[in-house]
Amino acid sequence: MRITQGTFSFLPDLTDDQIRAQIEYCLGQGWAISLEYTDDPHPRNTYWEMFGMPMFDLRDAAGVMTEVQAARGTFPDHYIKLNAFDSTHGFETIRLSFIVNRPLHEPGFALGREEAAGRTIRYTIRPYATDRPEGGRYS
């Protein structure tokens, strides 16, 4: 099951050239770009690990692209996303975020049912990937 999230979640994965163009746009807006990775695909897993420091004062997409390549080299089987942070007063938040790398096989989610008081059923989802310990989930 293909996980989608972020700005271009409705599109197929962006190619490197498209990523580069998005980075150019972000840098043109004066946003700081950072990379994050995880191997827990649960939708409520909001806080991913940082890959290196956020990149300030960059002028050209080439700098970010080298970092993206480095992240892919280190974590080929993880989800990696690219965030652009806007420090403008009033925003001070992520303005754009999209996935730049995903595992080859994404096993999807199991639906869990819990019987609660009075025949109530509570539903929950659990990624199959998290059956295995962190770091070895997609290899």
Added chain:
Amino acid sequence: MTSQTDPGTTAVGPAASAPPLDLEAALADSQVEELLATLDRDLVGLVPVKTRIREIAALLLIEKLRMGVGLSAGPPSLHMSFTGNPGTGKTTVAMRMAEILHRLGYSRKGHLVAVTRDDLVGQFIGHTAPKTKEVLKRAMGGVLFIDEAYYLYRPENERDYGQEAIEILLQVMENQRDDLVVILAGYKDRMERFFQMNPGMSSRIAHHVDFPDYEADELFSIAELMLERMQYRLSPDAARALGEYIDRRRMQRNFANARSIRNALDRARLRQANRLFDRRGAPLGREDLMTIEAEDIRASRVFDRSETTVEGSQ
């Protein structure tokens, strides 16, 4: 920008068998001629440097035309080394170089990131690589100017982290040639020793440009240019005094060419302000506020009898 050819060339390019290429149009298109003209106008002297830059610009323009008709010699190596004494205009020229490369399409953003050893080399193990990489990332798409580059290599300490910075730098200089242009700058003799110790660095630098010291009359023109920009002028006496000042100052130690001249002018402005302040009561005109008199310059320590012992930059 890199793949862009002017419309004229593309129109005739593939159709005719031997289409005449319009060098003039390409030149006008890149607006580089105008940039070289301002370089000529704004920078006094430095004839060998200007010639070299003109040559490099010509090479790059021709290379671009060649690419337009499908001839390729691979992307040219653009890394440079600027050697010369302090105050000979290395940083200024590097800034212009960034602009020229940008106009010719060899540098996507055309900005200059000026760094020294402190910005590249870390304080402890594992600190250097991220620091150097961050600087490199900032400089991508533009020009990285490393001032006093020889400090990166300290032969007396074999565990010095500078070597690590050099290795990372070399890797990027080789692999990301179209993303980044590196300019190394420093004193001539020490740079030569640096290149001897780091042959890898030397072989990756295509253009070695040497900046000569300025002559006395060139220094005088520089002073005039600086004053004009600051909206001051010299009285005829002061001009004579400045001439003598330059002759004396050049003979002294720690002479930093144009930088010494700028410092001298700054101090002359200080003395002028004090002089005007001391004669309070007398009416002041626009002319008075603009003029630097001989006494403002002759008060300098350079004119002391004991000048031979003076070592400061006064």
